[in-house]
């Protein structure tokens with residue numbers, strides 16, 4: 001295995017986050033203010049919200065119990081599909097009402113919608129009461145922009161949009177499992193997808209910065225890290241290293257559990273599979289988006305693999321990684337998808353018997369190549385395809401989950417169950433949700449659980465003391 005020189009990785013210049021220690025006079029502006037933060041979209045946004053929270057709290061703002069008492073309302077938005085946008089627009093109506101007759105309420109629109117020029121134009125026209133629109137590249141400008149809105153003071157900021165910012169002081173949602181960005185952006189340009197436009201080009205964080213963060217998390221008592229990127233297996237290309245090398249270095253920190261999302265089937269190497277198989281603390285779970293089972297559609301999507309290549313990779317993972325669980329993403333109704341194309345997708349689902357799948361109806365995104373592709377399939381036909389697909393997907397998730405019945409599994413317990421306050425919940429190594437009969441003392445620990453019932457979307461189990 002080729003192990004790249006660490007000095008190579010050091011060549012990338014990363015900038016330090018400057019807002020960790022703010023001057024006291026700026027804090028005075030915000031000491032009596034409260035914030036309300038609402039997050040939409042994927043894990044990137046969930047993790048970006050942990051950064052936004054840290055900026056707001058560094059300024060001195062406290063979290064509001066409800067939206068009515070907030071002075072700063074931040075919407076961290078998603079642009080992936082039309083319904084993601086609709087949800088945000090719906091929420092903006094509520095914000096407009098709150099701002100009536102109140103000067104001390106500021107609305108901030110952050111996240112991927114802010115990186116879509118056509119959407120921003122529309123938003124500006126229809127929602128002129130929004131105070132700050134901030135993109136995904138310059139989140140670190142938020143303290144400056146807010147300070148300007150609330151006072152005359154200005155603080156120094158960075159202006160570059162394609163840098164990697166280090167030294168973030170995240171206010172994390174969990175004490176046991178943490179997101180760790182390993183790279184930003186995406187260069188794949190799948191023809192349906194807005195992400196390369198909203199998140200920019202692929203930029204990898206330096207290997208030693210990532211390892212430092214993982215070590216710090218481990219010292220703080222974290223049991224699990226999830227390495228984050230739109231396409232994690234492209235990690236390192238821009239700085240002369242590889243994802244498999246990074247994964248190996250992260251595993252060697254001996255943090256109890258290592259996860260990663262999302263993998264792209266195109267450049268998932270044998271080395272990566274070998275590393276996952278080699279280390280017990282790399283979890284046997286891979287999210288491997290298929291998108292379509294038709295080679296004609298995959299080509300139009302610019303996915304860079306065929307149905308056969310996908311299945312071969314899938315089989316290799318199953319063969320080499322003991323007990324691996326594999327989930328996927330599938331889009332139905334891509335422009336020109338025929339019944340025969342769709343049946344090819346069903347065919348791959350039947351072959352692979354996925355542990356789970358996120359399924360979507362294609363949604364046209366302005367500015368992407370697919371937006372101008374002819375499409376004559378009726379929406380009702382797409383809905384019917386989605387339903388057929390979901391039935392099949394659920395059948396296989398249930399089938400896979402049934403295999404765990406009466407088995408002992410290891411679960412990282414994360415908190416009290418939402419549905420039943422007498423239970424706790426957590427995830428198996430294969431990323432299956434388990435509701436557990438067990439005491440609250442096991443929260444934050446990796447424990448043995450015996451599975452007592454299995455459904456399509458979750459498992460029930462008893463804690464084995």
Ligand code: SAH
Pocket residue numbers: 080081192193194195229230231262263264289291329330331360361362363364365
């Ligand atoms: N980087 C990840 C996915 C990010 S988006 C990857 O490549 O796998 C998450 C999922 O949203 C995608 O996998 C895709 O299935 C879906 N998606 C993206 N753009 C979409 C669109 N325009 N319409 C419908 N679904 C879309």
Ligand code: SF4
Pocket residue numbers: 186187188189190193194195196230231264
């Ligand atoms: Fe979008 Fe494709 Fe990049 Fe995933 S790999 S974020 S689907 S362009």
Ligand code: F3S
Pocket residue numbers: 040041042043044045077078079080111112194195198199
């Ligand atoms: Fe949505 Fe942006 Fe993530 S568009 S899915 S929040 S990268």
